[in-house]
Amino acid sequence: MITLAPPAARPDGYGAIAATTHCRGLFVAGTDTGVGKTRVACALLRALSAAGLRAVGMKPVAAGIATGMAVNADVAALARAGNVDAPLADRNPFAFDAAVAPHLAAAASGARIGVGEIGRAYGRLCAGADAVVVEGAGGVLCPIDERQDMLDVVKTLDLPVLLVVGMRLGCLNHALLSAMALQARAVELRGWVANCLPPAMPLADANILALTGRLGSPPIATSMITLTSSGGFLPIAMASMFMTAPVSLRADKHAAVRHQSNIRAFAGYASGQFAVALFSSDNG
Numbered sequence: 001m002i003t004l005a006p007p008a009a010r011p012d013g014y015g016a017i018a019a020t021t022h023c024r025g026l027f028v029a030g031t032d033t034g035v036g037k038t039r040v041a042c043a044l045l046r047a048l049s050a051a052g053l054r055a056v057g058m059k060p061v062a063a064g065i066a067t068g069m070a071v072n073a074d075v076a077a078l079a080r081a082g083n084v085d086a087p088l089a090d091r092n093p094f095a096f097d098a099a100v101a102p103h104l105a106a107a108a109s110g111a112r113i114g115v116g117e118i119g120r121a122y123g124r125l126c127a128g129a130d131a132v133v134v135e136g137a138g139g140v141l142c143p144i145d146e147r148q149d150m151l152d153v154v155k156t157l158d159l160p161v162l163l164v165v166g167m168r169l170g171c172l173n174h175a176l177l178s179a180m181a182l183q184a185r186a187v188e189l190r191g192w193v194a195n196c197l198p199p200a201m202p203l204a205d206a207n208i209l210a211l212t213g214r215l216g217s218p219p220i221a222t223s224m225i226t227l228t229s230s231g232g233f234l235p236i237a238m239a240s241m242f243m244t245a246p247v248s249l250r251a252d253k254h255a256a257v258r259h260q261s262n263i264r265a266f267a268g269y270a271s272g273q274f275a276v277a278l279f280s281s282d283n284g
């Protein structure tokens with residue numbers, strides 16, 4: 001079993017950059033590219049917005065802008081899901097046309113991805129929001145230049161990570177390697193999402209259980225493609241994404257949320273701390 005280090009003591013629950021504001025941030029990382037980071041980030045943003053908070057999405061590095069489009073599709077989806085009108089340069093400081101690895105896209109365009117610039121943009125977003133949901137690019141060790149990778153962005157922003165696990169063959173290895181990388185770099189794994197991508201993975205439940213045992217906690221949400229063809233997220237536990245410590249949702253409360261099928265995002269305060277449950281059938 002991989003024993004993940006306990007979260008670093010951070011009484012205020014905020015990253016260093018946001019320490020002077022009340023804004024809270026979360027970094028949505030994935031086991032790979034195309035595993036559902038944008039879906040999950042958008043679901044979180046909708047939940048936060050529905051709770052009346054000022055929520056903004058950030059994609060520090062985006063590689064791939066479709067022909068005829070002004071912005072990267074993820075950046076546009078995050079903007080639609082949030083409710084803060086922030087400058088594009090802050091929501092997406094580094095954008096490249098080619099859908100290739102960010103460090104290669106940057107090199108090809110003569111640019112250099114600077115974590116300092118990303119940190120300043122994040123700070124500005126924090127100044128005008130209650131919550132910033134930051135989506136990574138690729139997996140956690142995706143390079144951003146010849147030396148640094150996505151976790152250097154996470155370290156600069158000093159954010160906890162929500163890991164989106166794309167439930168498909170190979171995901172156990174990818175998820176555990178990602179968790180080890182976070183641990184090695186002293187980044188807090190705040191929680192994980194089991195995203196059941198189509199086509200449905202055989203023995204998905206058993207795989208989720210295997211990860212629960214090895215990561216040390218159940219997923220904060222799972223998408224149920226067997227129940228909702230659009231891949232909606234059903235809450236299986238109260239997420240503690242913007243809190244300093246996880247709380248578990250009582251089974252009866254959980255069931256109550258589950259049965260309100262008209263609820264697309266559930267968010268509230270539990271024990272005086274903000275909590276979010278994903279409950280979205282939208283595709284960001």
Ligand SMILES: Nc1ncnc2c1ncn2[C@@H]1O[C@H](COP(=O)(O)OP(=O)(O)OP(=O)(O)O)[C@@H](O)[C@H]1O
Nearest residue numbers: 030033034035036037038039138196197223230231
């Ligand atoms: N639970 C799901 N059910 C059905 N489709 C899904 C689900 N999760 C993700 N998808 C689809 O899979 C594709 C990849 O999802 P998404 O764009 O969220 O991944 P990503 O990790 O953000 O990718 P990238 O690395 O490009 O940012 C999208 O077409 C999305 O609609």
Ligand SMILES: [Mg+2]
Nearest residue numbers: 037038074135
């Ligand atoms: Mg994405």
